Amino acid sequence: xSQKIERDxxxxxxxxxxxxxxxxxxxxxxxEMIGKKGNDLVSIPLPQIDIPQFRYGEKGSGGVGQGEGQPxxxxxxxxxxxxxxxxxxxxxxxxxVELSLEELAAIMGEELALPRIEPxxxxxxxxxxxxxxxxxxAGPESLRHFKRTFKRALKRQISSGVYDPKNPTVMPIRExxxxxxxxxxxxxxxxxxxxxxxxxxxSMTDEQKEIVRVESFWIDTWIKKHYKGIQTIYIIHDAVAQxxxxxxxxxxxxxxxxxxxxAYELCDKIINQRFPPDQWNLYxxxxxxxxxxxxxxxxxxxxxxxxxxxxxxxxxYGQVESPYGSGEFFDYIKEMLGEKANxxxxxxxxxxxxxxxxxxxxxxxx
Amino acid sequence: MGIPYNxxxxxxxxxxxxxxxxxxxxxxxxxxxxxxxVLDADDLNEVAAYGGFxxxxxxxxxxxAYEELRKGYDYGLSKIxxxxxxxxxCFAYLMRCNHVVDQKLVMxxxxxxxxxxxxxxxxxxxxxxxxxxxxNHGVRMRRYVEKxxxxxxxxxxxxxxSIDDLIDVHSVAIKRREESQRYxxxxxxxxxxxxxxxxxxxxxxxxxxxxxxxxxxxxxxxKLREATAKSFPEKPExxxxxxxIEHAPLKPWQRDVLSIVRDEAYxxxxxxxxxxxxxxxxxxxxxxxxxxxxxxPWECIDYADHHSGTMATSRTRINPYKLGIELxxxxxxxxxxxxxxxxxxxxxxxxxxxxxxxxxxxxRQKIFEVRRVHNxxxxxxxxxxxxxxxxxxxxxxxxxxxxxxxxIESREFEKIKKRLLFSLTNFGKPxxxxxxxxxxxxxxxxxxxxxxxIDLEMDKASATLANIQHIWSRPVHLxxxxxKQPSMMSFDGSEHTIKTLGxxxxxxxxxxxxxx
Numbered sequence: 001x002s003q004k005i006e007r008d009x010x011x012x013x014x015x016x017x018x019x020x021x022x023x024x025x026x027x028x029x030x031x032e033m034i035g036k037k038g039n040d041l042v043s044i045p046l047p048q049i050d051i052p053q054f055r056y057g058e059k060g061s062g063g064v065g066q067g068e069g070q071p072x073x074x075x076x077x078x079x080x081x082x083x084x085x086x087x088x089x090x091x092x093x094x095x096x097v098e099l100s101l102e103e104l105a106a107i108m109g110e111e112l113a114l115p116r117i118e119p120x121x122x123x124x125x126x127x128x129x130x131x132x133x134x135x136x137x138a139g140p141e142s143l144r145h146f147k148r149t150f151k152r153a154l155k156r157q158i159s160s161g162v163y164d165p166k167n168p169t170v171m172p173i174r175e176x177x178x179x180x181x182x183x184x185x186x187x188x189x190x191x192x193x194x195x196x197x198x199x200x201x202x203s204m205t206d207e208q209k210e211i212v213r214v215e216s217f218w219i220d221t222w223i224k225k226h227y228k229g230i231q232t233i234y235i236i237h238d239a240v241a242q243x244x245x246x247x248x249x250x251x252x253x254x255x256x257x258x259x260x261x262x263a264y265e266l267c268d269k270i271i272n273q274r275f276p277p278d279q280w281n282l283y284x285x286x287x288x289x290x291x292x293x294x295x296x297x298x299x300x301x302x303x304x305x306x307x308x309x310x311x312x313x314x315x316x317y318g319q320v321e322s323p324y325g326s327g328e329f330f331d332y333i334k335e336m337l338g339e340k341a342n343x344x345x346x347x348x349x350x351x352x353x354x355x356x357x358x359x360x361x362x363x364x365x366x
Numbered sequence: 367m368g369i370p371y372n373x374x375x376x377x378x379x380x381x382x383x384x385x386x387x388x389x390x391x392x393x394x395x396x397x398x399x400x401x402x403x404v405l406d407a408d409d410l411n412e413v414a415a416y417g418g419f420x421x422x423x424x425x426x427x428x429x430x431a432y433e434e435l436r437k438g439y440d441y442g443l444s445k446i447x448x449x450x451x452x453x454x455x456c457f458a459y460l461m462r463c464n465h466v467v468d469q470k471l472v473m474x475x476x477x478x479x480x481x482x483x484x485x486x487x488x489x490x491x492x493x494x495x496x497x498x499x500x501x502n503h504g505v506r507m508r509r510y511v512e513k514x515x516x517x518x519x520x521x522x523x524x525x526x527x528s529i530d531d532l533i534d535v536h537s538v539a540i541k542r543r544e545e546s547q548r549y550x551x552x553x554x555x556x557x558x559x560x561x562x563x564x565x566x567x568x569x570x571x572x573x574x575x576x577x578x579x580x581x582x583x584x585x586x587x588x589k590l591r592e593a594t595a596k597s598f599p600e601k602p603e604x605x606x607x608x609x610x611i612e613h614a615p616l617k618p619w620q621r622d623v624l625s626i627v628r629d630e631a632y633x634x635x636x637x638x639x640x641x642x643x644x645x646x647x648x649x650x651x652x653x654x655x656x657x658x659x660x661x662x663p664w665e666c667i668d669y670a671d672h673h674s675g676t677m678a679t680s681r682t683r684i685n686p687y688k689l690g691i692e693l694x695x696x697x698x699x700x701x702x703x704x705x706x707x708x709x710x711x712x713x714x715x716x717x718x719x720x721x722x723x724x725x726x727x728x729x730r731q732k733i734f735e736v737r738r739v740h741n742x743x744x745x746x747x748x749x750x751x752x753x754x755x756x757x758x759x760x761x762x763x764x765x766x767x768x769x770x771x772x773x774i775e776s777r778e779f780e781k782i783k784k785r786l787l788f789s790l791t792n793f794g795k796p797x798x799x800x801x802x803x804x805x806x807x808x809x810x811x812x813x814x815x816x817x818x819x820i821d822l823e824m825d826k827a828s829a830t831l832a833n834i835q836h837i838w839s840r841p842v843h844l845x846x847x848x849x850k851q852p853s854m855m856s857f858d859g860s861e862h863t864i865k866t867l868g869x870x871x872x873x874x875x876x877x878x879x880x881x882x
Contacts, residue, residue: 004420005412008429011520015426051427051528052829054796060820062764062775064786066679066688075681075763075772 016097019049020104021111028108028218028358029351041098105221112358115365117226130182139179148178192227192281194220195270197263199288201238202255208320212287213250215318215354222362223283233270237263239293243270260292260329264303277311284308285316285361290327297329301336304343314342316361321349375402379460382470389659390477394734395651397480398494399455402473404462410446411435413459417634418451419500423507423626425523448472452483452637454494467665468672474655478648481737486643488636488741491538496633503626510619522620525833526627531795532606533628535635561587602799602814606834607631609800614837624837638793642742646690649676650733653691682763682772684786693745696754697736698729742790750786752779796822801845811838815846822846831857
């Protein structure tokens, strides 16, 4: 049954999408979505979707209730204690819409006009899958086509006169039996590996790590939309680099010098060992505050140009602004590698800039 | 009826309906023919989202309402038991999957509503063919959508719905002004001023009609004319919707959309004005009919469970069902025992008051009278008593500015009553009037918020103001009070401004002007 409400519902959803879109940087910047998976619903408060009307404010307002309590006792939690309490305020009403993360990512893609990622053609892995499409005369009993088998048996019994309507027993014999058969189909399947590298030297503060966290989360979500299997590798580095798990990646704080090349070396090593570029779509993102040990820069550029760049779909360098770092590495990357198609460098001074930076990274469609 | 669902009442429910209707009539309820429709949960949510009218015009806000209802139902948080439409015949909706005892309860409840719709004075003006009118509105709206495009019509509808509460609910009963004189241009003709001149010869003129006297007279005329020059609107106009329909520069279809929204607002208004009474009356009757007639022994537990669920009280808001039913019961008891009038009021002996019983037996008769003539405000004004507040543990609460939370304010009768009446007056919404349609002599619209202690919610107020500005097309101003300072909010089509009024420069030096 088609309902009349559907149209209005669609219209409403469209408005919601529009609202989400126009406030996207606010929602994208929120940290608490992190850790959710594609089908998880995230609820987004949309305070302004209601049609506005003249209303009394809270100050000086009041009402009547029923029940226990002495004058002076609080009825509701003080504001600011928790956001979750909004529901029990008299008259409080904030519309929470629920979107799946995937939908949100799609909205993000739309808003940023992100191109669909084109997996590198020849490097697709081909997998074979079985698909049951046909019927044949022989096969294992477990694949027997019940209905066809008995139909044929019935046909045979009627035509040979063995069938007795009074005693409708149908017994298939060997010739009646039909089995399902399958075809092997080849399916290209694209897999990808995302390698995140982050500078955890003393100059990176928690706020900057949070920015990296949020940004990499959305990059993850977007790339995951386009690939079947995704592997994520995390590398942290100060003067030396090491591979870590996700939690460590976001929570480690070292103090020490910075040698970016160490991370690139390790990245290259991991690729060579575990993710042969002819089978994997590779994405490498490096986040740092741009401070590097002076002599190290030529070495970095060399590793990048000669070893890493030929292998990866995309290399992204994101520079968060820190109060300590000089931020010169950005200029080097820009200068030396700016003309390469699969290199993107982006500055992320604050949370507001995350969205724009995502666009820079993913706008290449690689 | 063009309801696109299979709504036929199955035979068992039909038999129930006959039974319950019989009880309702036996108790003296008086109602239009009532048609019950049975719907699945989904359809019921849909009809509810449309305010009970499946044929209503399309608008996204109904889609939003539906989403919320559906989610509430899916998660098992809320469920619509009953819905009834003020119409002749009355339409009422039942949920297919409800238990028999629920269906009985709902039917009994519905007959209470139907009786109320038909007999309460405040519903007298409402159209009893609203089902058809709504369908009609729907057709018109759809035609405009086809002709002018969905986005344009929708944007305009949003604006209209944003001010659909700026009506004057009492205007249906009181004639506040002459019918609009749009084609009456008489008053604009300037009467030539005739000065008193005495007949005289030319050479005597300066003495018989001295210049100074003539001038003074002319001056006087001028003053008089200025004083009588009518402001427009003549008196502050509360029905701002009507004012805009009559005077805003709208295209014909826009005018029509605005009047559709206004018609529906007036149709729904009495339901808002009598929420406590209406629900109380219906609850009173479902409880009476069920417990005295319809209930089977094995249904008692379920009935008690669902009845008490409906009557649940909360510390943060008043439950109109509970307040209503208890007030009606209280009135019935008071008039049965004669606890009213001077003798009772003057009696100071608590024990005597407690056992007061004149055996008048007027209770039933009284509540039927009450349901005919009162609305929520007069109902509570007249019948809320200190004893009632104590018995039902009512208290008033207020927002505390320091801690930004609601605190229990008082258990004093006067305070409770005041809060309660305030929340019901003008539907608990601010009073806004159109004061001057030619403000600053520039065709700008001046609105006034009758401030009574509570400021407006500023974000919403400025968004609403912008909507009015779009309709009026010239700048719009709202005179209000912000944090004890008289202020003027303005929107000129591109920019919101707010400034503090009536403050001399001296005063400003001492108290820094509070701006938002």
